[in-house]
Amino acid sequence: ETRLPPQLVFVLGGPGAGKGTQCTRIVSEFGHWHVSAGDLLRAEVQTQSEQGQLIDEMIRQGAIVPGYITLDLLRKKLVEAGRTLTVPGVLIDGFPRAVDQAIDFECLLRPADFCLFFECSEAEMERRLLERGRNSGRTDDNPDSIRKRFRTFMETTMPVLDYLERRIRVYRIPAEGAIDEVYARVRSLFL
Ligand code: UP5
Ligand code: MG
Numbered sequence: 001e002t003r004l005p006p007q008l009v010f011v012l013g014g015p016g017a018g019k020g021t022q023c024t025r026i027v028s029e030f031g032h033w034h035v036s037a038g039d040l041l042r043a044e045v046q047t048q049s050e051q052g053q054l055i056d057e058m059i060r061q062g063a064i065v066p067g068y069i070t071l072d073l074l075r076k077k078l079v080e081a082g083r084t085l086t087v088p089g090v091l092i093d094g095f096p097r098a099v100d101q102a103i104d105f106e107c108l109l110r111p112a113d114f115c116l117f118f119e120c121s122e123a124e125m126e127r128r129l130l131e132r133g134r135n136s137g138r139t140d141d142n143p144d145s146i147r148k149r150f151r152t153f154m155e156t157t158m159p160v161l162d163y164l165e166r167r168i169r170v171y172r173i174p175a176e177g178a179i180d181e182v183y184a185r186v187r188s189l190f191l
Helices: 019-030 037-046 050-060 067-083 099-108 122-133 143-165 179-188
Strands: 007-013 033-036 089-093 114-119 169-174
Touching: 007 019, 007 143, 019 033, 019 089, 019 114, 019 179, 033 037, 033 067, 037 050, 037 067, 037 089, 067 089, 067 099, 099 143, 114 143, 122 143, 143 169, 169 179
Parallel strands: 007 089, 007 114, 033 089, 114 169
Antiparallel strands: none
């Protein structure tokens, strides 16, 4: 039997909506683990494996990496967190990105407890990503990749919200404002 952490939280929102930033704040205050699917995939790229090369190309194209790859990386982290008895929960940042991934996650593990969904306009997200792209080193922080990421998000990830809303609580959080302002709404959900 695999023990999982007490709380599993999906953290979703468009590219640059502030998922990672808000997760960092939750970690500092509440001690959750932050598991970013994008970070796990970028670490795979660094291994220079054949799978890493595929992931590298998909990220540059703003495409979604096959779910079995991401889910395998996530599952290992969640099991590790579950063995660490002091972990109150895990923030699963940037996953699931497609409805089939949401279904596979709950079949393989269990349903998440709730979902945070950061809502932000594309104009603001683009502004943030281009600003960050000046020194982030991320291969997808350029105008061409950003356009593709937005398109993938609208076409493939937005339907996940409809799916999740029928199963778990989804908290829509306005994410256009200042970091502290957004976090004030976020933290109230963990108290
Ligand atoms: N910033 C943050 N909040 C701000 C605020 N309130 N006001 C002003 N500025 C704010 O923030 C982005 C930037 O904005 C930062 O500079 C920040 O300081 C500033 P961040 O917190 O990093 O936003 P986030 O939503 O995390 O943006 P990110 O770029 O990480 O989102 P993506 O969803 O695009 O990236 P992710 O790493 O999740 O995925 C990258 C790619 O990996 C995907 O496109 C896909 O190809 C692949 N992927 C999969 O295939 N499957 C997965 O499951 C996950 C990823
Ligand atoms: Mg992020």
